[in-house]
Amino acid sequence: MTNWRHRHVIDLASFSLEDYREVLALADRFRETPSTGARRLPALQGHLITTLFFEPSTRTKSSFELAARRLSADVQSFTPTSSSLGKGESLLDTSLTYVAMGADVLVVRHKATNVAAQLAHDLEKAGENTGVLNAGDGLHSHPSQGLLDLYTLAKYFNQKKPEPEVLKGKTIAIVGDILHSRVARSNLWALTACGANVILCGPPSLLPEEFQDFVKEPPPGQVSDPVLNRGEISVTRKLSDALAPADAVMALRLQKERMRENLLSSLDRFHRDYGLTHECLKLCKRPIPVLHPGPVNRGVEISSQLLNDKSICLVEEQVRNGIPIRMALLYLIST
Numbered sequence: 001m002t003n004w005r006h007r008h009v010i011d012l013a014s015f016s017l018e019d020y021r022e023v024l025a026l027a028d029r030f031r032e033t034p035s036t037g038a039r040r041l042p043a044l045q046g047h048l049i050t051t052l053f054f055e056p057s058t059r060t061k062s063s064f065e066l067a068a069r070r071l072s073a074d075v076q077s078f079t080p081t082s083s084s085l086g087k088g089e090s091l092l093d094t095s096l097t098y099v100a101m102g103a104d105v106l107v108v109r110h111k112a113t114n115v116a117a118q119l120a121h122d123l124e125k126a127g128e129n130t131g132v133l134n135a136g137d138g139l140h141s142h143p144s145q146g147l148l149d150l151y152t153l154a155k156y157f158n159q160k161k162p163e164p165e166v167l168k169g170k171t172i173a174i175v176g177d178i179l180h181s182r183v184a185r186s187n188l189w190a191l192t193a194c195g196a197n198v199i200l201c202g203p204p205s206l207l208p209e210e211f212q213d214f215v216k217e218p219p220p221g222q223v224s225d226p227v228l229n230r231g232e233i234s235v236t237r238k239l240s241d242a243l244a245p246a247d248a249v250m251a252l253r254l255q256k257e258r259m260r261e262n263l264l265s266s267l268d269r270f271h272r273d274y275g276l277t278h279e280c281l282k283l284c285k286r287p288i289p290v291l292h293p294g295p296v297n298r299g300v301e302i303s304s305q306l307l308n309d310k311s312i313c314l315v316e317e318q319v320r321n322g323i324p325i326r327m328a329l330l331y332l333i334s335t
Helices: 017-031 059-070 091-100 115-125 143-157 182-193 209-213 239-243 267-274 315-334
Strands: 048-053 074-078 105-110 131-137 171-175 197-201 233-236 248-251
Touching: 017 143, 017 182, 017 315, 048 059, 048 091, 059 074, 059 105, 059 131, 059 143, 059 315, 074 091, 091 105, 091 115, 105 115, 105 315, 115 131, 131 143, 131 315, 143 182, 143 248, 143 315, 171 182, 171 239, 182 197, 197 239, 209 233
Parallel strands: 048 074, 048 105, 105 131, 171 197, 171 248, 197 233
Antiparallel strands: none
């Protein structure tokens, strides 16, 4: 029996601690399902999952479709270049076409902010019961990535019981292009909800001071914060100050495609000041795990040697964990 209350998953600002607990517990059950023999579970047999990706994606799109198939759902994959959008059809009408075909869930990725939220609103207004799962919108949110990062960390700190409470009191450093990162925003909601303290580190051009107040007020349209006691967020410009107290560190991709002006003097300078290497990790009190949501610019955010070090680099684990997390989300909003 589930206590799930979300018809759509648009962001993580509306998630309670119980919501995180339910997703992580279900994902852990799916992860432990034997990977040999009969790999499919009949949980969503007869359901139709449609992926509407208006923005390029490798990991997110593939893992959502694989997650749906692992649950025995049928999958439709939308391709913008071969659709009627080029003929002037609106995003809503395109979505309604798939709803009319029987889509139970629309997994939506778009370069513009709030597209998934607006689509969910429009579908409800039209009387449709189809769920919307945000797979990344503009600079706003990437909830499934935030959840798989949370699960990866919880699993690292407690292999047998990866629950939100494992993160309480931990210090997580997030380094790099915070300004343009929807992943960072989702991680801020998720990590602080679980009681972790987050240190943000980057140059002023990519990390405004206002981010230290990011979770102090619920976003527009949300009346209150479902989490009573969140962890704290702090901002530093020095990588050494971020790493010294950290229990884990996440590097973020420099999103040059979203930068409308020259915000960096050079990539070499960025790597020298904020790139993660084995050498800079000596600043930590102990060996700590390294995460990156991908895709990675080798030699910029992380050195190739560190990226290949499976003893502490969890990038491949994040990719693996994306499948059970997305299975959990699809199951929860479909049943």
